[in-house]
Amino acid sequence: MSRTGPRVPYQEAARVLLRTSVLDAMRELLTERDWAKITLGDVATRAGVSRQTLYNEFGSRAGLAQAYALRLADDLVDHVRAAIDGNVGDARAAFREGLAGFFLEASADPLVLSLLAGEVKPDLLRLITLDAAPLLEHATDRLATAFQNSWVDATRAESEVLAHALARIALSFIPTPPGPGRNAPVELSELLAPYVEAILAARERP
Structure with a gap:
């Protein structure tokens, strides 16, 4: 074959x-x-x-943990990209669905559970705070490509602005999950969707 x-x-x-x-x-x-x-x-x-x-x-052990954490960044990208493909023309639904899937999966990830349980683990915490640059760069690049090569059809510059904001905010929720009564996917979709809607509106203007 x-x-x-x-x-x-x-x-x-x-x-x-x-x-x-x-x-x-x-x-x-x-x-x-x-x-x-x-x-x-x-x-x-x-x-x-x-x-x-x-x-x-x-x-090193830190390098191994970072490689594992990059998987979390990839999970974010995969959830958002699938939601974009499944909600053509609806930025709010795409962000809401993509982030909900990511937060649900991340909350059950064993490395995240280990980070949040027991004694403080500075090495894991640094991965998504002070040393988060590799995760942010990786997620930003992949998310920007998803925004650029989809119905969003943003320019590379627009895509990178949106992708960086989304990656930075979403990853920040890992060490500090939203408190009771807060619906993070809905709140973030209300925050980020207008940027996409403005891009779509500008493209429709003669």
Whole structure:
């Protein structure tokens, strides 16, 4: 059977498989015990790789945690992009649906649960606060592409403004979930949707 699409180089495919296996192993361990009690050796053993391989790929325990956190950024992008595709022309519904899906999934993620439970974990907290630049850049780039290549049809500059604001606000909710009675997806959709609506209105003007 012939395959379509560009050929993925072996080294790249092998690296993706390695990272996926390791991060899946880390997630499994996080469902069993707190992040503070998980070592790189534990993750390597669960993933079936050597500890040296883990060091070579992620550099440190902090690097491993950051790679896992990037998955959260990807989850945000995937939820918002799917909501954009499913709510053509309705920015409020797209933001509301996309953010609701992300917040629900993030609230059940074992790394987030570990961050919020027990003693303070400065290393995890820094990932989404002081050291959040890699997550923000990654999410902003992917979200901007989604806004640019959809019915929103924003310029790259407009897309990056919207994407950066959305990523920064959404990720800030991870360490400080909204309190009782607050509907974050609805509130954020009311905040962000007018920007998209202004883009659409400007495009319709003669």
